[in-house]
Amino acid sequence: xxxxxxxxxxxVLGIVLDVTVPASLQPYLPIAVVAAMDALLxxxxxxxxxxxxxxxxxxxxxxxxxxxxxxxxxxxxxxxGTQLTTAVVVVLGIxxxxxxxxxxxxxxxA
Amino acid sequence: xxxxxxxxxxxxxxDTAVTQTPAPPRRDPARSLLERIGAEALNPxxxxxxxxxxxxxxxxxxxxxxxxxPHGTLLTALxxxxxxxxxxxxxxSSRTQSRQVESERDRLxxxxxxxxxxxDRLTEQIAARDAEVARLSEQTLASEAAGSVRAxxxxxxxxxxxxxxxxxxxxxxxxEDAADPTGAGTEDLGRxxxxxxQQVVNGLWQAGAEAVAINGERIGALTAIRSAEDVVLVNxxxxxxxxxxxxxxxxxxxxxxxxxxxxxAWLQAVSVSAGLRFGxxxxxxxxxxxxxxxxxxxxxxxxxxxxxxxxxxxxxS
Numbered sequence: 001x002x003x004x005x006x007x008x009x010x011x012v013l014g015i016v017l018d019v020t021v022p023a024s025l026q027p028y029l030p031i032a033v034v035a036a037m038d039a040l041l042x043x044x045x046x047x048x049x050x051x052x053x054x055x056x057x058x059x060x061x062x063x064x065x066x067x068x069x070x071x072x073x074x075x076x077x078x079x080x081g082t083q084l085t086t087a088v089v090v091v092l093g094i095x096x097x098x099x100x101x102x103x104x105x106x107x108x109x110a
Numbered sequence: 111x112x113x114x115x116x117x118x119x120x121x122x123x124x125d126t127a128v129t130q131t132p133a134p135p136r137r138d139p140a141r142s143l144l145e146r147i148g149a150e151a152l153n154p155x156x157x158x159x160x161x162x163x164x165x166x167x168x169x170x171x172x173x174x175x176x177x178x179x180p181h182g183t184l185l186t187a188l189x190x191x192x193x194x195x196x197x198x199x200x201x202x203s204s205r206t207q208s209r210q211v212e213s214e215r216d217r218l219x220x221x222x223x224x225x226x227x228x229x230d231r232l233t234e235q236i237a238a239r240d241a242e243v244a245r246l247s248e249q250t251l252a253s254e255a256a257g258s259v260r261a262x263x264x265x266x267x268x269x270x271x272x273x274x275x276x277x278x279x280x281x282x283x284x285x286e287d288a289a290d291p292t293g294a295g296t297e298d299l300g301r302x303x304x305x306x307x308q309q310v311v312n313g314l315w316q317a318g319a320e321a322v323a324i325n326g327e328r329i330g331a332l333t334a335i336r337s338a339e340d341v342v343l344v345n346x347x348x349x350x351x352x353x354x355x356x357x358x359x360x361x362x363x364x365x366x367x368x369x370x371x372x373x374x375a376w377l378q379a380v381s382v383s384a385g386l387r388f389g390x391x392x393x394x395x396x397x398x399x400x401x402x403x404x405x406x407x408x409x410x411x412x413x414x415x416x417x418x419x420x421x422x423x424x425x426x427s
Contacts, residue, residue, distance in 0.1 A: 004190075009194065012198065019202070029196070029203065043190075046152060054183070055159065056155045098147075
């Protein structure tokens with residue numbers, strides 16, 4: 001319950017604060033959010049399966065977000081930023097879909 | 111892999127693992143990669159941590175509740191809140207970004223409309239000035255003794271130099287792209303090119319035309335017919351197929367003379383080789399050809415300090 005409240009509070013805070021993202025960070029924000037969504041859905045599925053562990057969640061979240069941004073950053077340096085962004089989004093997208101499907105099965109049994 | 115390499119072949123698959131365990135069916139590496147991503151969608155560490163906790167509980171009796179470390183929930187909530195902040199910031203920033211793009215586009219659209227209105231205004235101004243010039247020259251000529259001769263001269267020169275609109279009978283040459291412009295062999299030879307229209311216009315002059323216009327663009331002394339990318343520009347105005355080349359002249363002789371000219375021969379040749387379609391008709395009714403735009407007139411002036419050449423051997427004697 002508290003994490004859900006945290007999510008809502010975070011979204012409200014993010015919108016209210018009206019932070020202007022520096023242009024140099026602009027390309028990495030969407031990737032960070034996709035990685036965060038992946039970690040979040042994984043955590044939700046783990047909770048429903050009864051194997052949730054906060055340490056694993058925090059570590060995987062931070063590591064995934066940083067790694068995703070790092071990959072895109074390195075890709076930009078090498079001139080293949082768009083392609084690597086696509087690669088990251090594809091991998092994370094598959095995971096998000098799979099986890100969402102599992103959550104759906106766990107919640108709705110279908 | 112059909113390739114069977116010897117033991118020293120560097121390309122040989124390391125299949126010791128395969129021979130030791132029952133070999134799994136050969137698999138498409140790309141598919142197995144995707145399958146693995148799907149299978150490990152849930153971080154395997156969750157299961158590992160869970161097992162570890164279960165073992166710990168088994169050894170030390172009832173242990174802490176799953177996920178029930180004192181600061182665990184708070185930490186989780188904090189990280190989740192961080193996700194929320196990220197999402198919120200992303201939403202806000204992408205919205206401001208799209209708003210910026212939109213306002214920029216609106217600005218450009220307004221600018222374009224403004225410039226177009228300016229062009230319209232200037233065009234009107236030109237027409238008004240032209241009318242004024244015509245009126246004033248008429249006035250001046252009427253007051254002169256040799257005015258009528260001068261007026262005639264101006265009229266005939268105006269026709270020849272394409273600065274006045276003219277009307278009269280003549281011929282109509284229609285040139286069209288081939289039915290399948292890219293089908294006739296290489297590149298876009300099936301399209302009507304600038305050289306084709308140049309040949310047609312030259313052929314019409316040769317056949318005795320007094321005035322020529324392509325799709326309403328009068329050909330004057332300073333008119334260029336040239337291609338820019340895929341379009342043909344006449345007087346810097348893009349014209350498109352079908353090209354209607356109107357020529358004022360004798361409607362009885364103009365079509366046949368044109369067919370016999372170099373331009374007619376050119377047209378027949380390209381219609382055979384590239385599939386361009388063309389038709390020639392005599393027009394007995396009056397056609398109206400507009401005036402060609404008059405660019406800035408330039409006059410040559412002698413360079414300072416250079417008198418007339420008097421030396422021998424220069425110029426025709």
